[in-house]
Amino acid sequence: MSSANQNIIDLENTLNQSVIGQEHVVRALILSLLSGGHVLLEGLPGTAKTRSVKALADNLQLAFGRIQFTPDLLPSDVTGSEVYREVGGKPDLSFKPGPIFNSIVLADEINRAPAKVQAALLEAMAEETVTAAGDTVHLPQPFMVLATQNPIEQEGTYPLPEAQMDRFLMKVDVAYPKVDAELDIIRLVRSEEKSHHSQQSTTTNKPEFDVNAVLEGKEAIKSIHIAENVEQYIVDIVMSTREPELYPNSALGRWVAVGASPRASIALDRCARASAWLAGRDFxxxxxxxxxxxxxxxxxxxxxxxxxxxxxxxxxxxxxxxQHVLLT
Known part of the structure; x- marks a missing residue:
């Protein structure tokens, strides 16, 4: 096991101590970080969606930006805009970067903003660049967008179309914690309040995370071996959503209206290799x-x-x- 691998595992363990009862959310964030993708977190209020994102940015010690999506938000509020000023007595237009120019970006309640704003964000996510005044400005690396949305509040919202949701590497459902986790949450918050009151930060002695471990992990994942039959397994899973008639003994033909795009196959390949690397395997x-x-x-x-x-x-x-798609 490499030092980069151990650093990422330590990061995951640290996040699980800060975000109790949401281990599957933390694992999704880690896998997406290594795979170079973005995550959509959907869950009820108070399920630590925002806390998860902040904890990740805090531990990575990367530039963090938060965008609170509202119906009156403009695309320029996300990407940035040109600002007029006088330089040496002469008028000048200069580009002022928006909050998208951070390594970790929290798009809070993304379904509250109109389609133009959502499109501006998703374009930046896909291209990792922003075009302003005819110039192309590259976003920082690593770059990751973590969006949240509330499934129960639909009035006054603009749901993401399926074609746009496809640009997220993962969509994670964040449920309420179980009984034991709820008790641990109460105790964690109480402990944090005590530390804050005594002005003793719980992160004072926290070791610094080497962000190069993420970059090394990304490179190492490219070399993870995937056998032909596992590749075929990935393709068969995706194809079952497009051609459910291939499985007449299943209910897929009755349940699936539109299947997954090739982005699903690419995402499965990347994240499966990331999962193998985290487990210390090269296959x-x-x-x-x-x-x-x-x-x-x-x-x-x-x-x-x-x-x-x-x-x-x-x-x-x-x-x-x-159940019906089997490894050949």
Whole structure:
């Protein structure tokens, strides 16, 4: 196990101590960070979505920017705009970068902003550049957008279209914590309040995280071996959403309206290799694929009216896929 690998594992353990009861969220953030992707966190209020993002940025010690999405937000509020000023008595227009020019960007309640603002954010995510006054400005590296949205408040919101959600590497459902975790949360917050009151930060003696470990991890993942049958397994999983008739004994044909795009195959390949690297292996197993398939595939498939009428979720559809698509 390399030092970079151990540093990332230590980072994951530290985040799990700050964000209790949401281990699957922390793992998704780590995998996306290594895979160079962005994450959409959907959950009820108070489920530590924002806390997770802040904890990640704090531990990575990278530039952090937060955008609170509101209906009156403009694209320039995200990307930045040209500012007029006088330089040496002469008029001058200079570009003032927006909050997107940070390594870790929190797009809070992304579904509250209109389509133009969402499009500006997603374009920057895809291209990792912003065009202003005819010049292309590159975003910092590493660069990661973590967006949140609330599933229960739909009035006055602008839901992300499926085609735009496809640009997120993962979509993670953040549920309420269980009983034991809830107790630990109360104790953690109480401890933080005591530390704050006594002006003794809990992070005073925290070792600095070497951000180069992320860059080394990204490079190492490129060399992780994936066998042909595992590659075919990934393709078969994605193809089952597009051609469900290939599995007549399943309910996929009745449940899936629109299948996943090739971005799903690419994401499964990247994240499965990242999962293998985190486990200290130099090869991918089918379990690595199954581990990441739900957050990668769930937001990339559209369900039929029959599925909605039966109360079928994307999680159940993916479970059905894994039951019928077998490794060859």
């Amino acid at each position: 991918v197993t089918p379990d690595d694929v199954r581990t990441v398939v739900h957050p990668i595939l769930g937001h990339r498939i559209s369900l039929t009216f029959d599925a909605a009428a039966e109360g079928i979720s994307s999680t159940e559809v993916i479970d059905e896929i894994l």
